[in-house]
Amino acid sequence: MGEPAALRAMRSGDANARTPPTGRLRERDAIGSSIAVRDAVKRYGSFHAVDRISIDIEPGEFITLLGPSGSGKTTLLNLVAGFQSLDSGEILVDGKPVHNVPTHKRGFGMVFQSYALFPNMTVSQNVAFPLRMAGVDRATAERRVAETLEIMRLTEHAAKSPSQMSGGQQQRVAIARAIVRRPKVVLMDEPLSALDRRLREQIQIEIRDLHRTIGSTILFVTHDQGEALTMSDRIAVLNAGKIVQIGRPVDIYRHPSDRFVASFVGESNLIEAEILQKRGSTLTMKSRAGYVFSAESRDTIDVGRATVLVRPERIAVSNEPTANSTPVNVTSAIFLGEILRIEAQMEGGEPLLIRCTDMADRPLPTVGDRLHVSWGAADCWVLA
């Protein structure tokens, strides 16, 4: 598949090497809006779908609302879009309140999970729709539609009806429609969940590149933590109508604020341990099985018990005991290709999940094998 020149130039970063033709999308051509949600509340009867949420989104930021179903992420998106009205609180776009502005005057773009392409219009008519609504003149509209279709690699499908296209193609049309007006804000409501895995990964990359190209603020909703980690500048993790944690993907993954985030984002081992000693920011801890290890903590806990997060890939495995290791019994071992996924049991009966790279000199462990595991202070994170 040929990649459009405009995009290739952008991606390789040599946009100034040749002058882009006028009208083409250029890097940071449009700068996105800032969005501020303040104390937003949305109730259905006694159920608080959105419960006093506040969030500040920077201009041009790619922010993901991540959470299980019922966490309020879609309601929050609908509030920003204007499909539902706030019970209290306010939403500001570029510092101006929008909660009384009807949806069609907010000037956003939006991609839906179900594509929501107009079945009675062709691909190019669908993409032209927002321009038509904005009253853009015909010649400009045609040019912008053509450019957008080229970027989304849909040029040859322009005259088709949406029903003649595959799911992936339909979703690219939906994206084209959302960005054709160069909106300052693009809302995406689980846009990839109807696609198969390969296609999903491909379009994830396309959306990331697109974001860098058009510079809009993107508010992306998903329940897929992998998707959120791959795509976002920042992730807001929601649970039960509240934001539990907000931060860069790496921070969310490495330093989750609580058990919910730790187990919802990525795979995790949550180990109950007793704090033996504190020296500086380093704690010496003892698990129920009696394994003594040290852990880094930014928190001010120094006595009692705590839950320690150890990511499965941070666990070192060997067949022989090493310094500071503890024995485990393998209960299941699955070969996933580049890595092994091992479930094991610690001495005290606590389950332990391990992911390690496959190595040629090591035989695959089988159920009942005894392994020795260990982790260092930097590999674990003490939860509050």
Next chain:
Amino acid sequence: MTSASIGAQADRPADLDLVRRLKDPALLLLPALAFLAFIYLLPLIDLIRISVSGPSWSSYFERVFAIPLYWDSLVRTMQISVMVAVLCLLFGYPTALLIHRSRGITQALIATAIVLPYFIAILIRTYAWMVLLGRNGPINKLLVSIGILSEPAQLLFNRGTVLLGMTAVLLPLMVLTIYSSVARLDQSLTRAALASGAGPIAAFWRVLLPLTLPGIGAGFLLVFVAAIGFFITPTLLGGPGDQMFAMHITQQADSVTSEGFLQALGVVLLTITLAVVAVAGRFLGFEFIWGGRKLTEATPTTTDRRAADAGRRSIGTSAADVIGWPLLRLFGRLPASFGTWTVGLMGGLVIAILILPIIVVMIISFSSASYLTFPPPGFSLRWYEQFFSDSNWMRAFWTSLVVAAMSAGIAIVLGASAALGIVRSSIRGKSTIMLLLVSPIIVPPVVLGLSLYSLFLRFDMVGSIFGLAAAHAIGGLPLVVVILCASLQGVDARLEQAAAVHGASSLTVFRLVTLPAIMPGLAAATFFAFLHSFDELVLTLFLSSAELKTLPLMLWGDVNYRLNPVLAVVSTLEVLLVVVGLVLARPVLATSRKAT
């Protein structure tokens, strides 16, 4: 890009509140409700008022029940209605199964054979039976030629023909109601029963029948309620001993002296009908009237409804156990294909009963004979010539077209806005409003005609073409509301959101997304509202004048006085109209079925 407007709008929340209130879709219900209040509720209330205006409130009713003629007629009406409902169920259920089990072109043909008669005027279908069973009709000819009868006998004007005629007229209603509940079933349920070791009959008895019980109940009650108010078919096919209650009302309406007593007759009929519907609605939910699913509304009564459900289910189960197992053992000895044969045979019989009369009438319309006889001695177009050259017939034809067009116009404007109001607003009491909008379907036409007659007299509207169209629209409105509510509920809300978020105002969203999506429903609703008015006879009997005669009214006069092939011509034209309408509506119906 729209920051200026954003700022300007946000500063006036007070104005916005008013605007929002004026934009509330619930306001769209007002025109239809006002229309019904004036032309439907008000006359009915007036009818009740007159009926209790005697020396004491009950004096007219005492007279009704004191005269054996009326009491006997009431009992007879109940007997006939129950019989008709039982017959319809007996023949309708296998037919519904037959439609469900057949595939492709066969299914389309069977479905057409059921649906087509459903849209043809009751008057015409009754007339077809008169032709079929007449002295020179095909049945008599057949019986004589086989030798069962030595000479043609009088087959008409007895209880048997009344039952046959009414059953034939009401069968499509039963079949369609049951079919909708059969079609909603998950096919794999029957398969699961078979795979679990149930024979076909056991699977029917334990799975299919219990799950379609609500459909059976709804069909039975709809047929029963319709039969109670029947007037045309028993008048034409019955003898002196088959007088039904509704017939007394029209007979009394001719004599001026019976004011008050006449209204009391109407109120009795109305009360019985409403009582049956109320009891049925308590058990089935009032949605059974329009065959719809529940409107999305949080009803606080869900818990007791569930309790009631459970109670009914346990009664049903124990009944099935007591009656079912002995029966099963009995039927278990029958060959496995028994069920298939029964369904095929009874379904075939039903189709013959529904289609044959129509075909016979169509053939007779091309007869060269000057009286009704079948098979015709020769073919000619003389009756068509006579119809098209007779200025009375042509005037009636045009009147009918104009009235039907106006009536469809009124029904579609009021009905469409009401449907929008029902589906799009978030007001409370939607079910009640829907019930009111749809209720004209169940009020016996004779009662409605009687009540409207007083209203029209008072406002000097008898014989007014607009008045007649408005009266017909009372019955057209429920059709439009039901069809368009289903269409609107099928509209993908995401599409409307997608249009709105990309800059389309509410009106533009409606024009570009909603309207195209409900267009099929709108077309179907228009057609049905038109047809309803075009076929309407009973209201017209009360509301027309010598100058304002519609086609059904002319037919009615002729059927009663001189049965000739011109009627067959009119019938054939009506069948053509319905066929063309259905063919045009076919893609429409297909898509709306997909949506629901």
